[in-house]
Amino acid sequence: MDAAERLLITEGHAAISTRRVAEEAGLNHGLVHYYFGSMDELLVQVLERFTQRLIERQREMYGLEVPFIEKWRAAMSYLEADEASGYQKLWFELQALSWNRPELQARVARVNAEWRAVVTDAFTGAVQSYGLDTNAFPVPAIVSLVMTFNQGLILEGLSGVREGRDDLLNAIDRWLVSLEGGPA
Amino acid sequence: MDAAERLLITEGHAAISTRRVAEEAGLNHGLVHYYFGSMDELLVQVLERFTQRLIERQREMYGLEVPFIEKWRAAMSYLEADEASGYQKLWFELQALSWNRPELQARVARVNAEWRAVVTDAFTGAVQSYGLDTNAFPVPAIVSLVMTFNQGLILEGLSGVREGRDDLLNAIDRWLVSLEGGPA
DNA sequence: TTGGGATTTAGTCATATGTCTAATACAAGT
DNA sequence: ACTTGTATTAGACATATGACTAAATCCCAA
Numbered sequence: 001m002d003a004a005e006r007l008l009i010t011e012g013h014a015a016i017s018t019r020r021v022a023e024e025a026g027l028n029h030g031l032v033h034y035y036f037g038s039m040d041e042l043l044v045q046v047l048e049r050f051t052q053r054l055i056e057r058q059r060e061m062y063g064l065e066v067p068f069i070e071k072w073r074a075a076m077s078y079l080e081a082d083e084a085s086g087y088q089k090l091w092f093e094l095q096a097l098s099w100n101r102p103e104l105q106a107r108v109a110r111v112n113a114e115w116r117a118v119v120t121d122a123f124t125g126a127v128q129s130y131g132l133d134t135n136a137f138p139v140p141a142i143v144s145l146v147m148t149f150n151q152g153l154i155l156e157g158l159s160g161v162r163e164g165r166d167d168l169l170n171a172i173d174r175w176l177v178s179l180e181g182g183p184a
Numbered sequence: 185m186d187a188a189e190r191l192l193i194t195e196g197h198a199a200i201s202t203r204r205v206a207e208e209a210g211l212n213h214g215l216v217h218y219y220f221g222s223m224d225e226l227l228v229q230v231l232e233r234f235t236q237r238l239i240e241r242q243r244e245m246y247g248l249e250v251p252f253i254e255k256w257r258a259a260m261s262y263l264e265a266d267e268a269s270g271y272q273k274l275w276f277e278l279q280a281l282s283w284n285r286p287e288l289q290a291r292v293a294r295v296n297a298e299w300r301a302v303v304t305d306a307f308t309g310a311v312q313s314y315g316l317d318t319n320a321f322p323v324p325a326i327v328s329l330v331m332t333f334n335q336g337l338i339l340e341g342l343s344g345v346r347e348g349r350d351d352l353l354n355a356i357d358r359w360l361v362s363l364e365g366g367p368a
Numbered sequence: 369t370t371g372g373g374a375t376t377t378a379g380t381c382a383t384a385t386g387t388c389t390a391a392t393a394c395a396a397g398t
Numbered sequence: 399a400c401t402t403g404t405a406t407t408a409g410a411c412a413t414a415t416g417a418c419t420a421a422a423t424c425c426c427a428a
Contacts, residue, residue, distance in 0.1 A: 089283065112343065112345045144349060164325065
């Protein structure tokens with residue numbers, strides 16, 4: 001599974017085969033069948049394991065009792081660290097895989113839902129402590145905006161697009177700092 | 185190329201082969217080599233053609249001299265129409281393909297840049313006519329936010345995630361309507 | 369009507385792939 | 399030392415694939 005993850009990161013799901021994975025792992029290709037039954041099942045379990053890890057990480061982040069702006073900055077710093085580590089590539093390759101495998105979609109949706117739950121909690125707290133007006137922009141709308149813009153940033157990153165990225169992140173950070181002043 | 189696009193939409197780039205494309209097109213598989221030289225070149229040309237079409241469409245949208253909110257609503261209605269037509273699936277499959285083919289990345293980046301140019305023009309106009317304060321949130325930041333959130337929405341759509349989508353789109357629409365009242 | 373280039377076909381070739389099996393190596397406990 | 403179940407290997411098998419070719423067919427302009 002580690003070898004499969006490495007290959008997903010470096011070559012993508014289209015390039016994965018039993019023999020390729022075995023070579024990467026330094027093992028015999030028959031073992032894929034012995035341990036997983038099929039190539040597909042290996043990929044399913046990679047997604048499964050990824051899901052569990054991500055959920056764990058998010059539970060941790062959620063548990064911290066720190067000011068909202070710290071959570072935000074932590075999340076934004078993940079954005080860079082995860083790009084460097086290949087974590088995002090792995091996640092997006094698994095998503096791309098699921099586009100054509102209905103049986104995997106539910107699991108991808110679950111990761112999304114877990115993530116959404118964390119973001120929702122964080123922003124529910126932020127909206128209260130900042131005293132923001134949620135009539136015009138209710139929390140679910142904010143959460144959706146944050147989730148989607150985040151995924152869009154990752155996607156652009158995978159294509160090497162950096163334009164406007166810092167402008168946006170800086171603007172948001174400035175705005176959050178200005179909110180720290182008091183209710184608005 | 186039409187057949188290849190259909191297969192990208194229905195089965196993804198990993199499932200494409202000369203014989204599969206030929207079967208879909210009702211032609212002999214040798215023709216892929218005859219006309220394109222290789223399977224890779226076919227996909228490159230599909231991306232090429234997609235790029236040209238998208239640029240054309242955006243030039244059209246950009247040409248219209250209508251109030252900003254109309255442009256916005258047109259763009260948002262594309263979001264649904266393109267989902268139904270498979271256009272987004274095609275575009276994202278091509279992007280996923282480019283993640284592992286450096287020679288395609290420049291072209292994907294170009295599509296992104298063209299799109300960004302259109303959005304930038306539209307929002308430069310909007311910011312002026314609405315009299316928005318661009319100190320806190322400069323146009324490049326707004327553009328980046330709009331681009332990324334849009335792509336994130338598409339991505340979620342491909343995974344069947346709908347949560348928060350309407351909340352967000354409605355909130356934005358309401359906000360734009362409120363801006364129509366006058367400078368704020 | 370016909371000549372010749374463009375198109376299309378059927379098929380070859382080497383290689384790659386997923387699945388599966390028989391045989392062997394190994395480690396742990398008795 | 400011996401047994402037993404797990405781990406690992408080498409390899410078989412049918413099928414799929416990309417690349418390529420020789421031959422057939424088509425179509426149009428002369």
